[in-house]
Amino acid sequence: MKTIHLTIDDMQVSVPEGTTLMQAAETIGVHIPRLCYLPNLSLEGACRICIVEVAGARTYQASCATKVAEGMIVKTNSPEIRQARRDLVELILDNHPMECQTCDRDGQCELQTLAYSMGVRERLFEGKRKRYEVEDSSFSVIRNSEKCILCRRCVRVCSEVQGVHNLSQLYRGFNTLVAPAHVSPMLESVCINCGQCINVCPTAAFLEKDSTDDVWAALSDPNKHVVVHIAPSIRAAIGEGFGLPAGTPETNRTVTALRRLGFDVVFDTNFGADLTIMEEAHELATRLKSGENLPLITSCSPGWIKFLEHFYPEFIPNTSTCKSPMTMLSVLLKTYYAEKHKLDPKNIYVVSVMPCTAKKFESRRPEHFAPAGYPYTDAVLTTRELVWMIKAYGIDFKHLTPGAFDNPLGFSSGAADIFGTTGGVMEAALRTAAEALTGKPLTELNFTEVRATTGLKEASIKIGDATINVAVANGLNNAKTILEKVKRGEKQFHLIEIMACPGGCIGGGGQPYPSEGRYVLDEEILKLRAGALYNIDEAKNVRKSHENPFVQDLYREYFQHPGSEKAHKLLHTHYTPRSPRGIK
């Protein structure tokens, strides 16, 4: 590729042709301020904050969208440019609520940070403000358009990464509004609740539906037995919420923090993951034998499940009927655990901590309510909400002594930990299915061929004499690619894992906002979080779900065998095509 030589701030820079001015500046340690720009999303050029001066150009150029050219002379800093950038920020603020102190993103808002770094210390323009009601119909994602600055990051992530296209820019000029078609409430739209719009939003125009008040109330209710369980990916990401480096495993301090908050019992969603594998491997073996409804598609990701119902109802027969690990464990808590401890399930309050906003919707599906009318999962907290609760309670997370989960529902195999990353459910299922199908112990537990570092990976796995074709997809546009391939009959797959979010749950819509200098969807962060989970798995003695002794007890005492009538009643579910139909 041709190399281009240019001058940025009096420094000589040589970069490959096609590089943008913003990227070129980064190679010499110049960070140009920006707002609408996000790597991994298409260029928008909407905010103009990243303007620079290019010698010979009539106007300032947006450095995110301008490519380098031979001999270019660029200035990223001058009193005039700084003033122009500051004016731009002030004009955005002019139409923005002045309520930072009461805003959910206070201290973590990109607009706030930018205004501070630009030196905006007073409000010079006081113009007309756009006024909208907060749209909070959804169980997962709430939309507050007064805080929207029209950077279109949410619109881009919703279509370019997730292929959902739920959000678009409606109306024009001052009245421009980001919303679903016909400004429908989120609950009545094709929104899959993945929360990626929340992750990429620089302000608080999108937020998760807050559950912390409900949880505080339950914790202080003496009549409630409050149980919490945490998803695999929480341990890999929660540390970032306390300023720890990405990829720091924090299982044990999280347990201690939860006990301090006042939870009566602390269990691990991982147990539910091991149980999921027992049921799903059985489902796979049955389908492989009969040849019916192949490929089997995983069902742990609630974002994917809602996507299935809106966009690909034709694949409902293929999708595993297993409830997700979260719901399986919550069901156990209000049945098996309640019976064992002679507790009235109505007095058990189950909180799950998830990396995910879609889990909030999942917990409110009528299918996941007990026949007596109460939900199996009472409240779902995102990682961000738990981080906030721990801070609000005055707990110094970094100085906590490590704690351990309660048993039996807190014990898990390493196979369960890796559920939190793309390819993990696949690998966990293969470990159990391979031993069930061949009757022999595995020599190699690491199925590295399904450990995806990309959004889509295909592999052929030899199990005994048979070869099974598998695919792993994360990010729903990648899921589309693989499902279309199946529809065209290009390749016979046996098992497909689909996770709605980039990187799997570790990249979920409820994970901590990135620390300074990091991006949402940053592949480096995702790799570090995944690495934490793989390390936890490697360090465990029990690394196969079917070898979890408490899972074995559970089948002996309660379910008899995977796929039993009782298991079907409690651990399996069904899906329904949903309106409005998504457009593929």
Place this chain on the structure above:
Amino acid sequence: MITETKNTLPKEICDFIDVCLTREHPESYLIAVLHKLQQQFGYLTREHMDEVAQRLHVPASFVSGVATFYHFFRLQPRGKFSISVCLGTACFVKGADKILDAFRAELGVDLAETTKDGLFSLDCTRCLGVCGLAPVVTINDKVYSQVTPQQVPDLINRAKADLETTETKV
């Protein structure tokens, strides 16, 4: 829950979409399809837009974005009386904006909207070529000249009265 989009589009529009689908960049015919719909029905309904989205394979949010972006597209049926305030230069100088505001206040609707009772829809127009009569308002086929904001309630009442007479005649 309803799982399929209702089929409410007329056959000729479905046929037109089918033709578009055989061409390059079928999505680029979205505006043309919406034009045809509006020509036939006077406005775009949600059901129609959703069905266009399904048939043309364009996300519904995108169709909605286009339909709300262009002033030409109407999302509500026109009222029995279509009020149009001329905002051409001469009329504007003579205070057409104040007349428009008076209509807004009196009817409780904004531009391109229709009153709940379905009687009045409010629009604006560019120069009608009768600047000597500025400011000009048209209500259906009738032209009113040198209108003042104070006359607005009367104009509305007169239209209502017209309607009553016609209905009594019938």
